[in-house]
Amino acid sequence: MKTAEIRQRFLDFFAERGHLVQPSASLLYNDPTLLFVNAGMVPMKPYFLGSEQPPAPRVTTVQKCVRTLDIEEVGKTTRHGTFFQMNGNFSFGDYFKAEAIRYAWDLVTGPVDGGGFGFDPDRIWVTVLGPGLHPDYPDGDAEAVAHWRSVGVPAEHIQPRGLKDNYWHMGVPGPGGPCSEIYVDRGPEHGRDGGPEADEDRFLEIWNLVFMQQELSEVRAKDDFDVARPLPEPNIDTGMGLERVAFLLQGVDNLYEIDEVYPVIQRASELSGRRYGADPEDDVRLRVVADHIRSALMLMTDGVTPGNEARGYVLRRLLRRSVRAMRLLGVEDRVLPELLPVSRDLMSASYPEVTGAWERVSQNAYAEEDAFRRTLTAGTQIFDQAVSRARGERRDTLAGDQVFQLHDTYGFPYDLTLEMASEAGLQVDREGFRTLMEEQRDRAKADAKAKKGGAVDTEAYRGLRGAGETTFLGYSDLSGETTVRGIVADGANRPSAGEGELVELVLEQTPFYPESGGQDADTGEILSDGFRAEVLDVQRPLPGLITHRVRVTFGEVTVGARVRTQVDAAARMDSCRAHSATHVVHAALRQLLGPTAVQAGSYNRPGYLRFDFNATQSLTPGLREEVEGVSNEAIRSDLQVTATEMGLQQAKDLGAMAMFGEKYGDVVRMVEMGGPWSRELCGGTHVESSAQIGLLTLTAESSVGSGVRRVEAFVGADAFSHLARERAMVNNLADLLKVQPEQLPERVERLVSSLRAAEKEIAAVRTAQLLARADDFAREATDVAGTAFVGRRVEGVTGGDLRTLALDVRSRLGERPGVVALVGGSADKVALVVATTAAARERGSDAGKLVGVGAPRVGGRGGGKADVAQGGGTDPSGADAALAAIEQALAGQLR
Template sequence: MLTAEIRRRFLDFFERNGHKILPSASLVYNDPTLLFVNAGMVPFKSYFVGAEPPPAPRVATCQKCVRTLDIDDVGKTTRHGTFFQMLGNFAFADYFKAGAIEFAWKLVTGPQSEGGFGFDPDKIWVTVLGPGYHPDYPEGDAEARELWRAVGIPDERIQGRSLKDNYWNMGVPGPGGPCSEIYVDRGPDFGADGGPVVDEDRFLEIWNLVFQQEDLSAVRAKDDFDIARQLPSQNIDTGAGLERIAYLLQGKDNMYEIDEIFPVIEKAAELAGKVYGENRDDDVRMRVVGDHIRSALMLMTDGVAPGNEARGYVLRRLLRRSIRSMRLLGVESKVLPALLPVSRDLMSASYPEILKEWDRVSANAYAEEDAFRRTLAAGTQIFEAAASQAKGAGASVLSGERAFQLHDTYGFPIDLTLEMASEQGLDVDRDGFKRLMQEQKDRAKADARAKKGGAVDTAAFTDVRRAGESRFVGYSDLSAEGRVLGIVSGGRLVDAAHPGEIVEIVLDATPFYAESGGQDADSGILTANGVQLDVLDVQKPVDGLISHKVLVGEGEVRPGDTLLASVDPVARRHGAASHSATHIVHAVLRKILGPTAVQAGSYNKPGYLRFDFNANAGLSKGMREELEGLSNEAIDAGYDVTDTQMSLADAKALGAMAMFGEKYPDVVRVVEMGGPFSRELCGGTHVTNTAQIGMLTLLGESSIGSGVRRVEALTGKDAFAHLAKERALVATLADLLKAQPEQLEDRVGRMVAQLKAAEKEVADLRAKELLGNAAALAASAETVGSYRLVARQLSGVGGNDLRTLGIDLRERLGSDASVVALVGGTDDKPVVTVVTNDAARAAGAKAGVLVGVAAEKLGGRGGGKDDIAQGGGSNGAGAADAFAAVRAALAG
């Protein structure tokens, strides 16, 4: 049974049983505690904690997920994958344990001819919470055990397990409850008998049913928590692993051989001239390729671009591990153009958006492969320098610190370091490397826990949300009365706010726009008789609430009081103008660059905007001028700006642009400017006509990561002020140069040419002076091992002059094995040049390696050919250490 068919059967089954089918949320989900959606329940967290009402009492999804904590196990086990799909059915105050168990049993064991999965009922085992693991459950989950008996599972195939296995919570105070897991017996070929408690390879978990019924007041560990009370309503949260079900129903031994992954492995084997199944190490590498190519494809489809931080770093690592695995399989040529389209064709049946985004995705991926190939070339030089230094010091082991630096700083894979070290007769301190890697992981986990801990701070707002919600009236009104629903201070609800305090006020109605969608929050005041609060910030701490961070200036405020909320009209007008200008910039960029110029982020505030977009190359001067010109044409055209409420499906059919990672309701707001000119899903505030923007001035365009560019611009009076300042500068220059403004370009051009000529003349004189001293420098050569070495610091001398002098010195030193090492530049920006002659190179001295050794002591990097190489750094005081390192390398 194909994976797509399993997915369809699951959703059809629950749709027939009264569930609303929801699409998968983007992997880039709007949750500050997560890099990616890592479980099927993530999009429903706000419903489970009561922060907002669910879209229906019963829903079902097939959710895209990514987990990378166990990335090093990918390919080695039967079930570790970075991208996976989680089937789930959810009930909010609707059916509970009996319904969830009955649904799962019918689907899992139902005949395939009737839409079920067709698993043999005699092969099904289940686990429930066992007795004695928590004081509130002295008998364990006896109710779940009885319900499984009722559907036909004998008691010997129902096993009790601990809280770690069969109790679910979010890791923070909130909802929790026992869970029950469904396992399939794969048979004696896969392990020992005795159920999941004996062998979880033979007995494979395919589904987990979570029974949310308790409110936890404290969570110290997965198996250490306090239950405060029963939840007012019971919920069902289930998760079934689509890939696991697929490889069982397809008769495979592991998830890598299912229909959505294995063709990529076959292509990898073809490129490498290998046969899958003949060599375990090769098989692991091919499985890594199959898994990572699919994961990278899905992440890029959802808007992630390769980068050095957060999500971009994870994607970069997936792509580079794939390329590196193919290299270990013997493929040195480019591989992504052959592999990625295979995964595209496999996954687009379930996710047609892959085809829509393919041009952008493939361009980013192929550019990343080109960049990594350059990294491998540069990293090889860094490694050779490190190896040379280690051997020069008489060491036989490359330090864990150096291996970690190669991995973490230069993106050089550890397995490549191990391979190349072996070729050089060196071992690698693997324990030291693993220790540093673990420290990095621990820091990442601690950071994640810190972010997750932030969720505790929303508990007070969740309590407020249960009592009501905030209604935003700011599209039509800039002032409105609102009743205080709650006051939060230090993460806790308080009964009053007093003068001088900074607190957060939640109103039941407000005209203040809360920061979201890249738009800055409104500013203004909250007032009442004898009360004035200055609004410092406005946020949405939980869905459905708008919180005003205020400084209490006068009076006292209590829950239930009525306040007049007044938005600063000038700031709102200018902020709306910048937001509308952002939409115009987006539309114009897509006109210039095509549909691949998708928004990757934005920020706007009164008078200023920045807009990030996907592109693999910067904008030319002509493109920047076109962007600014067409944007101002759209402003001058006076397009009406309208907003319309419509269904999400209708909005997409209309062609409205949506942001990756944003969560949209069934009914959305579509903002249009000039009809089809700009049409986006947007909840922000806007002008009513583009002419109200006034004007737009482009400040610049730059790269902010691989495949992502950023433009910045000013709008309205800020744009005018910027141009006025530039006009004043032009007038000053014209006055200084005694020229008309239109003559400045020619006049300055001539001056620059004259300056360059003068600089060249000075450089020539300096070079002659240096060469005049060359004889004395050559005479000062010292003997190091079997080499003659000239090592000298020449402060103030630039790189070109060092190179010229180094070549001259090499000739003067004759046919003996000779090396020249020169450091010039300045204290904060030193440069280094290393030159070798034929005899030195024949003896093993390579300039490219030696310059790396020297540049490291200068706080920088270097590289080049075997005969001449250059580098630089940031610490000129390290020159003596640099020369010492070169001497040590030569002596070795």
């Protein structure tokens, strides 16, 4: 049974039992305690905690998850995977233990032809909370035992276990309760008998049923907690490991060999010439590749890009471990263009968004591999030299300065150095490395490097930084005199730069604000009597060092020259307005939505801002109007804006908002607007009072990810210009429709209603025309091995219309065996539908298999059930070949 089918059977099973099917939440779910969703219940936490109303009393999902704590075990065990899918059914105060146990038993042991998974009941074991372990459960979970016995589980297959195994809570005060786990006996060849207590390799856990029935007041450990009271309404939270069920039902030994993963192993094996199963060490590497490729694909699909911090770092590590594993298998060429598309094709059946994001995902992945290949070439040579030196000096530890050089100069990942050192039988001077890294921990992020056209060797900046920090004067001054400390071009130091060149200047002090905190960099000029340069960008490539990307427009600049700096004052003021306006919007959102509306990102440039914040629902038009109103009221109130440096803890005590994920020193800069109304930790430049912002108008509100919304706005003169354009548009529409501006909504609504009515009439006529052709199609059916076959191209018919026509033709074939295959679509998109009669299915015809034969001929794929299936593609020229292939396959099925 294919993984996608297992997934769908689970959802269908619970949908038939009154559960609302919810799509998987993004892996980047809005939970500040997690990098990624790491369990199926994470998106349900607000419902269990009572902070949000669940969408229905019964819910079922298949949730994407990523766990990286056991990344070193990937490939070595049967069940450690970085990306995995968790099937879950949830009850919020609806059904409880009896129904949850009955549902699980019926699905696990139910016959395959009845929608179940078909596991042998004699191979099923369950665990429950044992007696005498907690004062609230003197008899253990006797209720669960009784329910398992009632569905047919023998007493000897029900094992009591301790609180660590069979009691669940979140690790903090809140809901908790006993749980019951379902295990499948894989057979004596996998270990000793005796149930899960004896051997959890032979007896593999596939499903955990959590019975939330208590509120915990104190949690000290997994098995040490205090119960405050019973929950007013008990809840059900279950999690079935999709990959575990897949490898059991597919008869393979581990999750790396299931249908959604193994083809990547096969392709990696072909590229390397290493046969899977021939060498245990090679097998581990091939599994690592397959697991990490899939995990990276799913992370990038959800918006993660390779980087040096947090989520981006995890993704970078997965990609680079994959590339390095292939190198250890003997493949020196690029591998991601060969492997990533295989995983894309495997995962897109369950997650169509993988295909939609492919262009962005592939570009990022391939660029990361190219960068890492360059890193490996240089870094591996240095690493080998360091190992040889250590062995020659009879040392068992790599020196910290050597590891630092690998990381800082060559960009060689620290964790990769640790892995390679371990493989070479050596330790690493970690403390020495950390000491040398203190000034380098906040290196430029990946997006800043990309903006400069690629990664730059930081060696050119390190010597300049060694002479001291660049003093920033921009909070008080927009001009001044200073000395050129250094000139950098193409990653190297230069003594001078002449007219027409693009270079980076490092000054002793500067009023130019470097891009950071969401605020664009200043622009302006750097000049002297014999030199002039236009400032295009200002960055901070290393902590404490500011660089100015300039175009030399006149003369020559040299290191040591005295120059004058001049920030573009008008642009700076517009930047101040925009940045201060982001604080205003943040405060307005928190005032209206509450403290959960926390900043998740921002960007501002002169006259414009965008602001991302945590929210689970979009802003209604009324609420959006309120946000705009509160913001402009604050602007008109002429609130004083002040910036104060203080200790981090003092700022937190005052309620200052900090950006999650940002690093702060012991001394921070707190920006206040109207005192406590808005307090944020911020290094940006601001107006002196809110009235200087002038005006703010919200222009857009959208979603940028699960649990994150974005608002955009114009500020100051740009806001006035925007409103003037909107007024002109309203006047033009009013003139066009011959109404007054205030009558526009009513007039447009009437036009839309008329259009919709016309569209319905057109659709009805089109449907009637299609169905009129159905009788002709049925009469012209050809005989294929005793089955009436209708194979036709239907130009211009798409989607639901094509399916409707196919089903109508099928109905006209009557009781006889019949198969209908129709190809429609547009000039650049092909639609394919196959439908079978009951008599045809009895003879072995399967619409899902037939559509799978035809879809590749039109450059696509498809699937479905035995009675009706759909597919599609992008190559209309293959329509006739698709129909011919289906007809041939039908003939083969009936032989």
